[in-house]
Amino acid sequence: MRKSICIISFSPIARDARVLRQIKTLSPHYNLTVIGYGSPPKEWADARTITWKLLPAPWTSPAPSANPSGSKNSSAGHGSAPSLKSRIARPLKKTPLYKPLVRLHNFLGWLYSTGLLLLGRVVPSAYEVWYAQQWGEPRALACALSAACDAYHANDWNALPIAGKSAGRNHAKLVFDAHEYAPLEYENRRNWWLVSPMIISMLKKYSRQVDVSTTVAPLIAERYHKEFDLNPVVVMNAPERIEVSPRDVNPNQISLVHHGIAAALRKPELMIETLALCDRRYSLHFMLIPSDYLPTLKALAQKRAPGRVAFHDPVPPESIVQRIAEYDMGFCLIPPTTYNYLACLPNKFFDYVAAGLAVCAGPSPEMVRLISEYGFGVVAPSFNPSEIAAELNRLTAEDISMMKFKALEARTVLNAEVEMGKLLSLYEQLFAGGRECAA
DSSP states (O other): OOOEEEEEEEEEGGGOHHHHHHHHHHTTTSEEEEEEESOOOGGGTTOTTEEEEEEOOTTOOOOOOSOTTOSTEEESSTTOOOOHHHHHHGGGTTSTTHHHHHHHHHHHHHHHHHHHHHHTTTOTHHHHHHHHHHTTHHHHHHHHHHHOOSEEEEESGGGHHHHHHHHHHTTOEEEEEESSOGGGTTTTSTTHHHHHHHHHHHHHHHHTTOSEEEESSHHHHHHHHHHHOOOOEEOOOOOOOOOOOOOOOBTTBEEEEEEEEOOGGGOTHHHHHHHHHSOTTEEEEEEEEOOTTHHHHHHHHHHHSTTTEEEEOOOOGGGHHHHHTTSSEEEEOOOOSSHHHHTOOOHHHHHHHHTTOEEEEOSOHHHHHHHHHHOOEEEOSSSOHHHHHHHHHHOOHHHHHHHHHHHHHHTTTSSHHHHHHHHHHHHHHHHTTOOTTOO
16 A cells, blocks of 8 residues: 655645645655645646645634545635634724724734743743644644544644644654754744744654654754754755756846845845946846835836846746746845855755856855856855955856856756655655654
8 A cells, every 4th residue: 555644834835846846756656645725736636646635824714624634625724604703803894993902902912922932931831832823733733633644744843743743643754844944944033032942842842753854955954963863864945857948148148037035134135236336248137026125126226227127027936947047147145144044055046057047146155065066156255246246247158158058967966856856765765664864
């Protein structure tokens, strides 16, 4: 009989590239139960080997499902009748009491949540109460337990408690995929000093059960080993290889491209400031997911480099590599404003390689390591726009063409088939009877 795996991810599954790659790699070999938000991807919605158990999005409050185990493509509460709270609130919306009551409700919720996080430092069980309320544990746990799988695969720390409880009760294996170094994931937020001890407590508690662990970059793997005694295998976020036709480099028109979210913390304005100091042969093309910060970037581009920065609509994840192959160089500047940004190997970095682009990066250690090994890019000595621009201005069209050729060579190794092959091997070893990368 085929073994079964329950994949748990508190993310919109259809837009989570890493989880989708896990599903594509494992589904031909194992029966999968996938728990997460949103509708399943169309191409796999009716797959025989995949059962979807869909949770309500965290910003909605549907009534609990009467049948949490559900059918083959069940929704644990998704699309159900409005909650009692929303039915009570609806008549109040047109009264003067509504806004004060909402503010009071939010304040009391914050007070209760903060109290649990503070109490958890003395009584760790309070962390479990906080977690259950934040992540809808009863619904997700019921779905996971009912799956009765041979292994539970937790995508990120917030799925680990549910996967750990389910694996323990069902005498199954436990796999933990750390997408970030979780204790510092949002260290820039003002209240992170409250949340981080809870994450550390959860990781210490459930990591003892972990049979196999993976993560996205070597620095993060080293830190999990040092602080939680895990031995994660690095499975990088490289996309699948697809056929692309990189364009020839025009020495008078060299195009830089950057895709992702317009997030102030990542300081994308540095790329605009850099372009303003670059030779006129360079242009910059953004493909950014909209945010409140996007108008600020557009205004800065108009002021600092008028006519040289273009803003394009984002494209679906599956179309990114083909789309960016139209450009010459991927711009991958991520200043180390947090630990995870320091240690990162982001999706976009591998997308640029897959598209056959040269890559311009700052001195981010993991990116420097791969660029040095494969020769497909240039590394600036700092995140200072003048120093980045100086590196770009030194390049000839021939230099960039050679880097693009090196990227095409590197993508034969840096791709999803190779990286997700590591995950498949881990499961084969795990079901053969070992704790290959145990805590």
